[in-house]
Amino acid sequence: MTSNNGLVTEPLLDLDDVHVHYGNIAAVQGLSLHVRTGEIVTLIGSNGAGKSTTLRTISGLLRPRRGTITFQGRRLNGVAEHDIVRRGIAHSPEGRRIFPLMTVAENLELGAFARKDKTAIAEDLDNVLELFPRLRERIRQQAGTMSGGEQQMLAVGRALMARPRLLLLDEPSMGLAPVLVELIFDTISRIREQGTTVLLVEQNALAALAVADRAYVLESGALKLHGAAADLAKDNEIVNAYLGG
Known part of the structure; x- marks a missing residue:
């Protein structure tokens, strides 16, 4: 892969011919994709297309039956979930999966479980609370008593507390009011500006294409097409066929 200055660069994340099954049912079939450092890349497609399965496989929650996943030049196949975080x-994840009986602060602290750098953890906590001021207002509140939008902010903030190079976001706007959807996507752009690469799964495909650099369209677990997000968003045939246009 060639960069703008002509040098050959490796992608931050690379999936090569990845197959994932639930029992005998193929959920992802021969998927190959890459994500470069500093990009926002989105996976789009209908329900059951394999988008969430792909993210779960990258994070180690599922194991590919075939194919390789490489991150920063190192294979992730067989690596435990907590080591993938490290x-x-x-x-x-989709559905937020916060700990409802714990406070906002405790949920955020759990996001940094793999870290020992206390000073940097405190700095990252301040950054998360700057990105999501509502969390600062509710820092001692039980997470389960917050609104759906606030819980989504908490789920994203908890993931950021790991100080990731790559952030996997699964359906961050699901079930949110339009004003909160806009806030979430603005925040995704800010997260990238702060140096975190993003791989995004989102049912609101046109909103995802508006913030992404590139997109992959999945259909029945297989890659249907890919390209620059701006180009896909302007193609009427693609919009009508895959994006609910």
């Missing part, structure tokens, strides 16, 4: 990948 290598620099954090996952904000």
